Amino acid sequence: MTAAGTGLRDVDVAGDPAYRITIGPGLLDDGARLTSALRGRHALIVSDSNVAPLYADRLEAMLRSARPNLSIARFELPAGEHEKTLSRFGDCLDALARLGATRDACVFALGGGVVGDLAGFAASCWMRGIDIVQVPTTLLAMVDSSVGGKTAVDLPAGKNLVGAFHPPRAVVADTAMLRTLPDRELRAGLAEVVKYGAIFDAGFLEWLEANRVALLERDDAALAEAIARSCRYKADVVARDPFERGERALLNFGHTFGHAIEAEQGYAGSADGLNHGEAVAVGMVLAARLSARLGLAPRADAERLQHLLTAFGLPVEVPAGLSPDALLARMRLDKKAAADGLRFILWDGAGQARVVAGVDEAQVLAVLATPSDPSPL
Numbered sequence: 001m002t003a004a005g006t007g008l009r010d011v012d013v014a015g016d017p018a019y020r021i022t023i024g025p026g027l028l029d030d031g032a033r034l035t036s037a038l039r040g041r042h043a044l045i046v047s048d049s050n051v052a053p054l055y056a057d058r059l060e061a062m063l064r065s066a067r068p069n070l071s072i073a074r075f076e077l078p079a080g081e082h083e084k085t086l087s088r089f090g091d092c093l094d095a096l097a098r099l100g101a102t103r104d105a106c107v108f109a110l111g112g113g114v115v116g117d118l119a120g121f122a123a124s125c126w127m128r129g130i131d132i133v134q135v136p137t138t139l140l141a142m143v144d145s146s147v148g149g150k151t152a153v154d155l156p157a158g159k160n161l162v163g164a165f166h167p168p169r170a171v172v173a174d175t176a177m178l179r180t181l182p183d184r185e186l187r188a189g190l191a192e193v194v195k196y197g198a199i200f201d202a203g204f205l206e207w208l209e210a211n212r213v214a215l216l217e218r219d220d221a222a223l224a225e226a227i228a229r230s231c232r233y234k235a236d237v238v239a240r241d242p243f244e245r246g247e248r249a250l251l252n253f254g255h256t257f258g259h260a261i262e263a264e265q266g267y268a269g270s271a272d273g274l275n276h277g278e279a280v281a282v283g284m285v286l287a288a289r290l291s292a293r294l295g296l297a298p299r300a301d302a303e304r305l306q307h308l309l310t311a312f313g314l315p316v317e318v319p320a321g322l323s324p325d326a327l328l329a330r331m332r333l334d335k336k337a338a339a340d341g342l343r344f345i346l347w348d349g350a351g352q353a354r355v356v357a358g359v360d361e362a363q364v365l366a367v368l369a370t371p372s373d374p375s376p377l
């Protein structure tokens with residue numbers, strides 16, 4: 001996985017298309033790697049109002065020096081979850097039209113998961129599908145959203161309700177860009193890192209417990225290891241189940257609750273509510289507590305998960321003012337719900353998750369209505 005002497009790590013994702021995730025410092029200056037998947041003469045750089053001023057000029061310069069004949073345009077959205085909308089998606093398509101992007105054009109998603117999801121969805125729709133290279137700039141995007149090809153925008157009715165599966169041609173994760181990431185967004189990314197341990201590997205949870213301080217202090221080696229291991233977990237599951245017909249749904253651990261919280265807060269995100277990673281942290285604790293309540297998993301495992309997330313500075317309680325009934329109504333529009341009712345990703349204990357159908361709504365309401373600490377599960 002580590003190329004000797006380069007400080008870079010590669011994680012290959014099997015599938016159609018197969019692609020490579022490259023992780024390490026300095027990749028934003030690697031024009032050859034950034035353009036390795038480029039086929040045509042048009043490139044659209046999609047970014048947001050925080051990331052573009054920091055990194056878009058460098059990316060554009062690299063693309064120009066590697067491919068002098070490239071026509072390059074930019075589309076910049078205001079930063080924030082509330083911008084992951086159909087309206088901004090339309091604006092992104094308009095930017096492709098102004099560029100005159102042909103079917104061999106390539107979109108470069110330079111940003112966090114909001115940019116990656118929106119740019120990916122635009123790439124999946126423009127002329128029925130053009131290439132995208134993901135250049136993730138948040139920890140969350142490096143460990144999760146840039147990998148696996150889920151793209152989407154939010155609707156007022158629900159999170160990620162409109163989207164497509166559209167895998168990238170490459171993922172280029174320059175870890176040096178994490179140096180400018182706000183602490184709160186770093187912690188949000190750690191929530192999705194914890195998720196991999198929670199659903200796949202209790203040993204990884206132990207590693208996270210042992211490396212908690214190093215990760216929060218942005219130790220390069222610890223972060224690189226966490227990113228590479230997370231990408232490996234995700235790459236393996238999406239290669240086996242790219243369209244979420246089965247086991248990929250495990251990656252939704254904590255998301256049924258989390259997405260309901262995000263939607264109920266109007267996608268306020270970091271500005272005035274919980275961001276995605278924080279909402280998932282709360283959701284994972286609720287899912288673990290629901291598992292304990294249903295007698296599927298030991299209470300001690302739920303407490304351990306809660307403890308780790310708290311140690312990472314993440315919230316573990318439903319924000320004040322959100323009603324259990326309103327959250328439950330949101331969950332009925334979760335994409336995993338089916339004729340047999342709500343489906344949750346629950347666990348048999350740390351590192352062992354499964355899909356559980358037909359979960360009793362009264363039990364869900366009971367978990368939502370009970371504060372986690374210090375009350376009993």
Ligand SMILES: NC(=O)c1ccc[n+]([C@@H]2O[C@H](COP(=O)([O-])OP(=O)(O)OC[C@H]3O[C@@H](n4cnc5c(N)ncnc54)[C@H](O)[C@@H]3O)[C@@H](O)[C@H]2O)c1
Pocket residue numbers: 048049050051054079080081084111112113114115117137138139140141144145146147148149150151160177178179180181182185188189275276277
């Ligand atoms: N497609 C998937 O598989 C998948 C997986 C997980 C999450 N998601 C989606 O990802 C989104 C959350 O992504 P996110 O947490 O990256 O949030 P985000 O994209 O909103 O980025 C968080 C904040 O950090 C800023 N930022 C980004 N990189 C920076 C940098 N290097 N330096 C300084 N500031 C920087 C952004 O401008 C933003 O304000 C949600 O919409 C979620 O639904 C998708």
Ligand SMILES: O=C(O)C(=O)C[C@@H](O)[C@H](O)[C@H](O)COP(=O)(O)O
Pocket residue numbers: 144147148150152159160192244248249251252255335
């Ligand atoms: O890649 C996946 O599959 C995931 O579920 C990863 C999640 O972390 C991510 O938040 C994803 O966007 C959720 O997808 P959705 O299908 O529940 O909208």
Ligand SMILES: [Zn+2]
Pocket residue numbers: 144192255276280
């Ligand atoms: Zn997520």
